[in-house]
Amino acid sequence: xxxxxxxxxxxxxxxxxxxxxxxxxxxxxxxxxxxxxxxxxxxxxxxxxxxxxxxxxxxxxxxxxxxxxxxxxxxxxxxxxxxxxxxxxxxxxxxxxxxxxxxxxxxxxxxxxxxxxxxxxxxxxxxxxxxxxxxxxxxxxxxxxxxxxxxxxxxxxxxxxxxxxxxxx
Amino acid sequence: xxxxxxxxxxxxxxxxxxxxxxxxxxxxxxxxxxxxxxxxxxxxxxxxxxxxxxxxxxxxxxxxxxxxxxxxxxxxxxxxxxxxxxxxxxxxxxxxxxxxxxxxxxxxxxxxxxxxxxxxxxxxxxxxxxxxxxxxxxxxxxxxxxxxxxxxxxxxxxxxxxxxxxxxxxxxxxxxxxxxxxxxxxxxxxxxxxxxxxxxxxxxxxxxxxxxxxxxxxxxxxxxxxxxxxxxxxxxxxxxxxxxxxxxxxxxxxxxxxxxxxxxxxxxxxxxxxxxxxxxxxxxxxxxxxxxxxxxxxxxxxxxxxxxxxxxxxxxxxxxxxxxxxxxxxxxxxxxxxxxxxxxxxxxxxxxxxxxxxxxxxxxxxxxxxxxxxxxxxxxxxxxxxxxxxxxxxxxxxxxxxxxxxxxxxxxxxxxxxxxxxxxxxxxxxxxxxxxxxxxxxxxxxxxxxxxxxxxxxxxxxxxxxxxxxxxxxxxxxxxxxxxxxxxxxxxxxxxxxxxxxxxxxxxxxxxxxxxxxxxxxxxxxxxxxxxxxxxxxxxxxxxxxxxxxxxxxxxxxxxxxxxxxxxxxxxxxxxxxxxxxxxxxxxxxxxxxxxxxxxxxxxxxxxxxxxxxxxxxxxxxxxxxxxxxxxxxxxxxxxxxxxxxxxxxxxxxxxxxxxxxxxxxxxxxxxxxxxxxxxxxxxxxxxxxxxxxxxxxxxxxxxxxxxxxxxxxxxxxxxxxxx
Numbered sequence: 001x002x003x004x005x006x007x008x009x010x011x012x013x014x015x016x017x018x019x020x021x022x023x024x025x026x027x028x029x030x031x032x033x034x035x036x037x038x039x040x041x042x043x044x045x046x047x048x049x050x051x052x053x054x055x056x057x058x059x060x061x062x063x064x065x066x067x068x069x070x071x072x073x074x075x076x077x078x079x080x081x082x083x084x085x086x087x088x089x090x091x092x093x094x095x096x097x098x099x100x101x102x103x104x105x106x107x108x109x110x111x112x113x114x115x116x117x118x119x120x121x122x123x124x125x126x127x128x129x130x131x132x133x134x135x136x137x138x139x140x141x142x143x144x145x146x147x148x149x150x151x152x153x154x155x156x157x158x159x160x161x162x163x164x165x166x167x168x169x
Numbered sequence: 170x171x172x173x174x175x176x177x178x179x180x181x182x183x184x185x186x187x188x189x190x191x192x193x194x195x196x197x198x199x200x201x202x203x204x205x206x207x208x209x210x211x212x213x214x215x216x217x218x219x220x221x222x223x224x225x226x227x228x229x230x231x232x233x234x235x236x237x238x239x240x241x242x243x244x245x246x247x248x249x250x251x252x253x254x255x256x257x258x259x260x261x262x263x264x265x266x267x268x269x270x271x272x273x274x275x276x277x278x279x280x281x282x283x284x285x286x287x288x289x290x291x292x293x294x295x296x297x298x299x300x301x302x303x304x305x306x307x308x309x310x311x312x313x314x315x316x317x318x319x320x321x322x323x324x325x326x327x328x329x330x331x332x333x334x335x336x337x338x339x340x341x342x343x344x345x346x347x348x349x350x351x352x353x354x355x356x357x358x359x360x361x362x363x364x365x366x367x368x369x370x371x372x373x374x375x376x377x378x379x380x381x382x383x384x385x386x387x388x389x390x391x392x393x394x395x396x397x398x399x400x401x402x403x404x405x406x407x408x409x410x411x412x413x414x415x416x417x418x419x420x421x422x423x424x425x426x427x428x429x430x431x432x433x434x435x436x437x438x439x440x441x442x443x444x445x446x447x448x449x450x451x452x453x454x455x456x457x458x459x460x461x462x463x464x465x466x467x468x469x470x471x472x473x474x475x476x477x478x479x480x481x482x483x484x485x486x487x488x489x490x491x492x493x494x495x496x497x498x499x500x501x502x503x504x505x506x507x508x509x510x511x512x513x514x515x516x517x518x519x520x521x522x523x524x525x526x527x528x529x530x531x532x533x534x535x536x537x538x539x540x541x542x543x544x545x546x547x548x549x550x551x552x553x554x555x556x557x558x559x560x561x562x563x564x565x566x567x568x569x570x571x572x573x574x575x576x577x578x579x580x581x582x583x584x585x586x587x588x589x590x591x592x593x594x595x596x597x598x599x600x601x602x603x604x605x606x607x608x609x610x611x612x613x614x615x616x617x618x619x620x621x622x623x624x625x626x627x628x629x630x631x632x633x634x635x636x637x638x639x640x641x642x643x644x645x646x647x648x649x650x651x652x653x654x655x656x657x658x659x660x661x662x663x664x665x666x667x668x669x670x671x672x673x674x675x676x677x678x679x680x681x682x683x684x685x686x687x688x689x690x691x692x693x694x695x696x697x698x699x700x701x702x703x704x705x706x707x708x709x710x711x712x713x714x715x716x717x718x719x720x721x722x723x724x725x726x727x728x729x730x731x732x733x734x735x736x737x738x739x740x741x742x743x744x745x746x747x748x749x750x751x752x753x754x755x756x757x758x759x760x761x762x763x764x765x766x767x768x769x770x771x772x773x774x775x776x777x778x779x780x781x782x783x784x785x786x787x788x789x790x791x792x793x794x795x796x797x798x799x800x801x802x803x804x805x806x807x808x809x810x811x812x813x814x815x816x817x818x819x820x821x822x823x824x825x826x827x828x829x830x831x832x833x834x835x836x837x838x839x840x841x842x843x844x845x846x847x848x849x850x851x852x853x854x855x856x857x858x859x860x861x862x863x864x865x866x867x868x869x870x871x872x873x874x875x876x877x878x879x880x881x882x883x884x885x886x887x888x889x890x891x892x893x
Contacts, residue, residue, distance in 0.1 A: 006352065006354055055351065055352045058351060058352075059351070062351075063574075066578060067579075068329070068334065068336065068338065069351040070335060070336055070337060070338035070340075070349070070350045070351050071335055071338045072351065073338065073340055073349075073351035073352060074338035074339050074340045077340045077341045077342070078340075078342050080342075084352075
């Protein structure tokens with residue numbers, strides 16, 4: 001990424017991340033800063049505060065934790081539950097693991113993509129939903145599985161999935 | 170340490186307890202291929218090419234770099250099975266590697282290329298697409314070619330373990346994993362190039378060396394870096410007599426100035442001919458004309474005003490031989506002791522009397538390291554690296570005095586966030602009465618418990634700080650000082666007596682020493698001591714100094730306020746490698762050969778005598794400094810007859826006791842100096858001249874006087890800004 005592109009992205013992120021959020025992150029860092037190996041919980045909680053982990057937040061955490069920003073980015077990009085781009089109010093996760101795939105979860109995914117007009121990893125224009133494809137959620141007995149926010153739905157049919165989603169406003 | 174017995178390929182050997190299998194194999198003389206291993210780094214075990222067979226273990230093959238050897242272990246480093254396994258590792262690495270060796274600068278010294286050649290791989294069984302990612306040209310100095318990367322992580326680890334910077338990290342996951350920075354931004358680091366040096370493949374290369382030469386066409390010349398006082402050993406790698414790149418030698422590390430900043434000597438503005446002032450303009454002339462004018466003018470001024478109105482400012486970047494001949498010329502031919510270096514203004518009080526530096530590679534032998542100058546890594550990068558190595562490899566404790574935040578904060582055991590003088594007062598107080606802040610008490614307890622302490626002495630010390638350091642040291646068991654010294658041969662210039670009140674070897678000028686040196690040099694010597702650098706500058710305006718000979722220094726460039734003063738001189742000679750701001754004011758300008766173009770010796774801050782070797786022919790008509798001065802001395806009736814720098818060094822050895830039996834590469838001990846423990850102060854102070862350190866870049870690390878401003882590579886370094 002070039003210097004110019006970074007500057008542009010930073011300006012966008014600065015609109016979202018306000019002083020109140022930084023205060024909350026300060027409190028998180030204060031709690032963990034002397035505990036070795038605590039970067040993951042810090043990032044997790046920072047993501048809960050901001051909704052995602054933009055460059056400015058990662059740099060802020062790095063400075064607070066006395067770590068190099070590259071390492072923070074490395075961790076943030078390794079774990080799939082961290083996101084570097086804003087997420088919707090409700091995150092829809094469709095399982096594409098073996099069991100769900102056999103039970104046609106791909107059709108569910110295609111249906112959501114069509115209905116909400118977005119691709120995997122994207123967010124709807126009204127910022128209500130974002131869509132993720134995940135590997136295995138460990139609930140193969142319920143295949144095909146869709147997770148919306150904290151709620152897990154099993155045995156979902158492609159024809160019915162939008163009825164479930166619409167319950168989330 | 171107790172030993173254990175390991176049998177490698179049928180050979181029984183003893184290795185220390187705790188050795189890895191790889192170390193045992195190396196000790197037994199069996200070669201095990203490695204890609205991700207380096208002795209400078211902690212074992213990592215990423216590449217799996219170092220597999221060996223260990224008798225009696227359930228697993229088939231064992232990675233030798235990460236597995237500790239045990240007593241009576243029987244190891245086989247080669248077998249048909251192992252060869253098959255290593256070929257498999259290579260085959261897997263080559264799935265994505267582009268094999269663009271014909272255009273890769275690493276070809277010929279690439280570990281992957283060598284191993285593939287050795288193990289003779291045929292066509293791949295995989296037809297996966299090459300993971301092509303475009304090369305990254307956004308960063309200064311360093312280019313990264315991600316597709317060539319084998320993810321060994323050496324760059325990540327050296328930047329973290331040795332440099333404490335951590336610019337590189339493993340990012341992303343699985344097949345998308347790559348070494349990068351946060352959000353793949355351009356580099357914003359120390360640009361030392363250690364990651365490029367250690368990269369086993371061509372994933373990291375330098376712009377300076379790009380398409381310049383093939384490694385097998387390069388010839389190495391061992392020499393010494395000419396930037397800071399660390400005096401790192403370098404290898405100038407030349408092709409057809411021209412330097413193409415520089416690599417590390419003795420110290421196993423080079424900073425950005427040492428590795429990339431040498432290109433200043435290839436700058437198009439190098440002086441190639443002597444110049445003299447005709448009708449107010451500097452015009453090219455012949456050597457004979459230039460030298461005759463200098464000889465005549467100095468003789469005239471000497472007879473008209475007296476020798477005490479002629480002075481010389483020496484250099485802290487020229488060799489010992491140059492400095493020695495320079496002071497001898499002024500003392501025996503011009504007959505003045507007005508001789509000095511301006512660098513004494515930028516030097517810690519007490520250097521060479523109280524503070525004698527310990528050896529840098531013994532930093533880790535100290536239990537506690539007290540850093541009193543947060544800029545240690547910027548002023549003397551190798552000192553900084555040795556501190557990080559001591560902390561990260563030997564678990565030494567670091568006490569850091571730093572009001573701000575830098576890389577040393579990350580590895581410090583205790584940080585005293587205050588000024589040096591306050592920190593010293595706090596520590597002395599905490600050591601004597603046990604009172605003070607929590608940090609000061611912790612630091613004091615650590616210092617008190619330590620058998621030996623290394624103290625990093627700031628590059629400049631105030632009158633208050635100096636006695637405090639001595640107080641503090643007095644309360645500790647054993648102290649080694651590590652003063653910071655900014656220029657490559659500052660120590661040498663002092664040793665050679667480029668000072669108005671000392672002869673070479675720190676012999677104070679008095680009747681007895683003058684008689685001794687008159688005998689040694691077979692010359693008439695001035696009876697009084699001379700003016701120091703500050704006094705000389707101040708003497709110009711009232712007409713007490715009429716002529717000045719400046720060898721390899723640029724006072725007007727470092728302090729523009731001096732321009733008007735130097736213009737008042739009746740006669741100014743400047744001998745330099747560039748037409749500097751000072752040279753522009755001169756009546757005669759002489760082109761000198763750079764340190765890559767001449768031989769001689771440097772003495773670094775450890776007082777280590779090191780050989781400088783000529784790697785290139787002098788550019789244009791330029792000549793080594795000592796040759797030029799010898800010619801002028803002869804024209805003025807002096808009797809210098811040195812045939813080479815060896816002759817000069819031989820004379821230095823006969824005159825300076827510390828150098829008498831000093832082997833090249835060894836440090837002279839403090840007992841050899843008559844000033845050890847004396848109250849003499851070899852630093853100068855001035856409230857009007859050269860008050861500021863010249864910082865020509867965004868960081869002190871990228872600055873080194875005026876020379877570095879001519880380095881193309883260093884000038885390309887940009888700071889990367891992100892507002893948080």
